[in-house]
Amino acid sequence: MLHWIMALLILAMIALGFWMSAAIDDPKRQQLAFETFQLHKSVGLSLLILSFVRLGWRLSHSPPRSPVGIKPWERASAKLVHGLFYGLMIALPLSGWIYVSTGWSLRINGPFEIPTLWFGFFEWPKLPVVASLSDAWRASIAGQAMSAHVAMVWLTLMLFALHVGAALKHHFILRDATLAAMIPGLSAPLSSRVSTSATEELSE
Amino acid sequence: MIRSAIKFSGATTAMVLMNGAAHSAPPKWVIDAAQSSIAFSGTHAGKPFTGKFRSWRGDVLFDPKDLEHSAIIIQIDTSSAATGDALQEKTLAGEEWFGSDRVKLARFSSRSIRTSGSDRYIVEGVLQIKGRSVPISLPFNLSINAKTANASGKLTLDRAAFDLGMKSDPKANWVSRNIVVTFALKASR
Numbered sequence: 158m159l160h161w162i163m164a165l166l167i168l169a170m171i172a173l174g175f176w177m178s179a180a181i182d183d184p185k186r187q188q189l190a191f192e193t194f195q196l197h198k199s200v201g202l203s204l205l206i207l208s209f210v211r212l213g214w215r216l217s218h219s220p221p222r223s224p225v226g227i228k229p230w231e232r233a234s235a236k237l238v239h240g241l242f243y244g245l246m247i248a249l250p251l252s253g254w255i256y257v258s259t260g261w262s263l264r265i266n267g268p269f270e271i272p273t274l275w276f277g278f279f280e281w282p283k284l285p286v287v288a289s290l291s292d293a294w295r296a297s298i299a300g301q302a303m304s305a306h307v308a309m310v311w312l313t314l315m316l317f318a319l320h321v322g323a324a325l326k327h328h329f330i331l332r333d334a335t336l337a338a339m340i341p342g343l344s345a346p347l348s349s350r351v352s353t354s355a356t357e358e359l360s361e
Numbered sequence: 362m363i364r365s366a367i368k369f370s371g372a373t374t375a376m377v378l379m380n381g382a383a384h385s386a387p388p389k390w391v392i393d394a395a396q397s398s399i400a401f402s403g404t405h406a407g408k409p410f411t412g413k414f415r416s417w418r419g420d421v422l423f424d425p426k427d428l429e430h431s432a433i434i435i436q437i438d439t440s441s442a443a444t445g446d447a448l449q450e451k452t453l454a455g456e457e458w459f460g461s462d463r464v465k466l467a468r469f470s471s472r473s474i475r476t477s478g479s480d481r482y483i484v485e486g487v488l489q490i491k492g493r494s495v496p497i498s499l500p501f502n503l504s505i506n507a508k509t510a511n512a513s514g515k516l517t518l519d520r521a522a523f524d525l526g527m528k529s530d531p532k533a534n535w536v537s538r539n540i541v542v543t544f545a546l547k548a549s550r
Contacts, residue, residue, distance in 0.1 A: 184407065187406055187407050188406045188407040188408050191406040191535075192406075195448065262529075265534070267529075268528050268529055269529045270452075270455055270456070270457060270528065270529045271448075271452060271529070272448065272451040272452060272455065274447055274448050274451065277447045277448065278447075280451055
């Protein structure tokens, strides 16, 4: 369930991120873009927390079983993509947090001190070390954090394409129960091609 | 609510107001804070905002027939600024706005008052915020009815003159340079 909620939120965040970055320079949309930035930060920090919850769950529970006949390269690429997703889910909001902690705006290339409020309820602290560095250091870190943030977004989109492609391949071409295992109420096109062997786990 | 915790210089104020009063000084007026307001407004991200200062005090000696010895001192606790928007309020408490002011007081002291029409006056004075003093010429309306008075007026300030928000927004891309302060005071003697 957390998988789907977070997937939807992450896709929404990517869309919002692209939109707000463009709209902030448009006087007609500046107000809405400003509100969107605040929403983006609140959702992003929530996703950071949820990612740790998700990771904790993954490390303490066995994942769905892998389909019968999975090839070593398929197992390995699934493990890689899923591992990267966990890393991205944590590193993306973290890079955003680093950026706001510098109190530096790349857009105006100058200091920009605005508190981060979690949905308007309480102030989310800045990361300690980052916030107290010199202007030069903060500007540099802001640049690197935002470059990383954007690069990771593109990586996420590429992996998303692979991930969805693989899921659809399993469901429509291989006709196994991989996707069915992720969607309650969905059954495999061909009945039980899921491995019952305890040793064959879907490597994540 | 926190007025008692703020060190309004009451004693000093009284002395300043009474200075030079060899004859009977103009009567002291007590401002009813509950029925008075000091508000401010501007625009942020293209959207208008208004706020109030919740904590302030005024010391007034006023006699329309003795303007020479009349005096007005208003002291505002700047940490009491409230707009109803948490992000704005937290920002106002920040270092580059009111946060860096050690005394957290904005102070207006009158230098002279003259009449400018029926129930209209102009007070010349100095407004001090964050250690910066700016001469102010403030027209206001005042109607006195026996022992009660109603005063109101409006003042447009340039936040740059008081170094408010000049680090993050010096070109006023976000918060307007002009901040309009309006007051409506009810007092009695």
